[in-house]
Amino acid sequence: MHIYKANLLFTKDSTSFTVIPDGYVAVDSGTIAGVYPRLPDELSGIPVTDYGNKLLIPAMIDVHVHAPQYRNIGIAMDLELLPWLNNYTFPEESKYADTAYAERMYRRFVRDLWRVGTMRTIAFATVHKDSTRLLMRLFEQAGMGALVGKVDMDRNCPVSLRETVADAIRDNEALIAEYAAPDALVRPIITPRFVPSCTPELLQACGELARKHNLPVQSHLSENRNEIAWVHELEPASLHYGDAYRRYGLFGATPTVMAHCVWTAGDELRMMRDNQVMVAHCPTSNFNLASGMAPIRTFLNEGVPVGLGSDISGGHDLSIFKVMVYAIQVSKMQYCQNHHLPFLTLPEAFWIATKSAGRLFGKVGSLEAGYDFDALVIDDSELNHDNYSLLHRLERFIYLGDDRHIVHRFCRGEQIAEPPIA
């Protein structure tokens, strides 16, 4: 058992922050044993690490990011989706057939997730088994949690990235066999890229794989209107884009996260709620690719689970703190256009990014007994130059802070050192 002392801030629910000035977190075998405003007598004698006036908050969770697009973060933003995919994204992903290239880039990706305080990640890799395994190993070596998906696709993509259904399933099975422990920090996630790049046979096989191994599923859903029209053409028997996944067992039969859902409404939205399919809300990407503004308030009102994704390299900022800011801003534009949709408050955005997103990893994303101790220690002394309240200090760190202010990082109770890039 170990005890940490600091100013604790977290969100038990979406309505408000729980703030415990000079509070204590007792951690036992990676799990939070208890959180206290004053240290209980029975815990006296346990070693205490005292972080003084610093803030201690849950670590960030990124529920949608393309690891092999990390080289392309912050470039080619003047392009629209299709030329961007064809001229930048697919050529870059093709390079991951080379594990030496993959290692150089993936090391930087994992290091930078560490920098921005993201301790749990749901990542797309590429179609390549070996570099996907490499990414999983790098997360493992770092001690950071991840669901990593070997991408599956067999149509509407360059030949260099196309595979047969049999090859896709064989490669998935190999990775699943290596990463079989259900409580491991790093696990596979079944990852058909999206309906347009997967034949019905591949989607069917992916769904069977997920159920066979009880593995989670990730994909993309209703990101932009041209894509949705395309899916209607490709899958005329489906009621809507989400139904095209459901028909193949990829829409909540196992825990599922769908990126974007910008245009999700009506029956698709109800199906997400009924099947508890999580939205990976990616507001930076939705801005940069001119996709639109996802109906985040409606998702909350309807009880659809939500988390935040950086969606590199559609998104340009790896920091989930900054994605939080954008999530609030998107909701403010929607409020501006329709005052019946109140904008997200800061505790709502924080809860979405932590406790709400964390359900895909077990009990992760809060500072409550029974939760994994995933935490960041924030030294905001530079930002806190004038007697701000604890809530304002956290708000300023979220809006103005960066990796310089994150001084310690924990994942499942372990302090995580900077992962080497070479």
Added chain:
Amino acid sequence: MHIYKANLLFTKDSTSFTVIPDGYVAVDSGTIAGVYPRLPDELSGIPVTDYGNKLLIPAMIDVHVHAPQYRNIGIAMDLELLPWLNNYTFPEESKYADTAYAERMYRRFVRDLWRVGTMRTIAFATVHKDSTRLLMRLFEQAGMGALVGKVDMDRNCPVSLRETVADAIRDNEALIAEYAAPDALVRPIITPRFVPSCTPELLQACGELARKHNLPVQSHLSENRNEIAWVHELEPASLHYGDAYRRYGLFGATPTVMAHCVWTAGDELRMMRDNQVMVAHCPTSNFNLASGMAPIRTFLNEGVPVGLGSDISGGHDLSIFKVMVYAIQVSKMQYCQNHHLPFLTLPEAFWIATKSAGRLFGKVGSLEAGYDFDALVIDDSELNHDNYSLLHRLERFIYLGDDRHIVHRFCRGEQIAEPPIA
């Protein structure tokens, strides 16, 4: 004369970047004498500072920011405009009656403008003459250019910030007398806060003051719909909000910049074009305060001058590079809703933030002969880990970079040292 060598990137016009790898800038008495891809023979023998593989770009210009709201940056973002004004903004501005408080906060503000590479600023101060003078002195001491406005207001504000017309004019005259040189780096700008907080008598007096001393004017225009309705009530004889300024000589009779213009259209827009009134486009603020999305493409199409403003503390980010990113993103949402409005390209956003904005300071904002040498040297070696093109290096710095990557700053030919905060 002195010569600087680096990779030069700048925007002569909005269509594209001019890129000069390993180029030379010759600077004489603060002004650019010439820019060359190879050093001309007649300049051999002049001392050269070689920045190697670094980038050298025009420095940033912030055309709308509230200096006394700097303490409040990044807090209370869950509030709407009116409670935010009444609970945070006005109480904070009242503190600037105390010049000791003002000095502590203004030093930090100027230091942080320096950090983010903003070498020219158009700032609102408060109604207080002495702390406004202090802000002007701090800019002068730093060597950074600024138009600083003592705010004028005499209605619809707390008593502690209210003044008489006679007092407002007397205090303005005092500051104008001290800062009379028309080519000084730091100059006054006539600053009626906005129509709702200024009686017709005060607006009239401000307009007369501007024309008497041939001084520029700044204020707020058409930021949100409730405000516009209020102005219609207060100024029934005006055709529209902009016309309420025009009637008092505050809409282009001298160089004028109006913040926001989110809802500007029709005759107001044509009047801005005809009078060459500049829009201070403040996309971060317009998001945070749920004001809306300003019609930036329409301003460009119609020939209305535009610059970018951080609008602290409605805006949350002092970096004009990050405001550029938001300006592009706003335009992408507008494009998403109406494909007849192409989104801003990176060179357009950069041109708006530099050469377009710079016209209020003379010849500022480009690396062309005759322009003031206002420049930043960017060491992006950390971001440039994989053989990116110069244009992609600049794009990555804009999207991903921060003050750590800005290694030298110049204003009117002088290298600017970090201004002390105490």
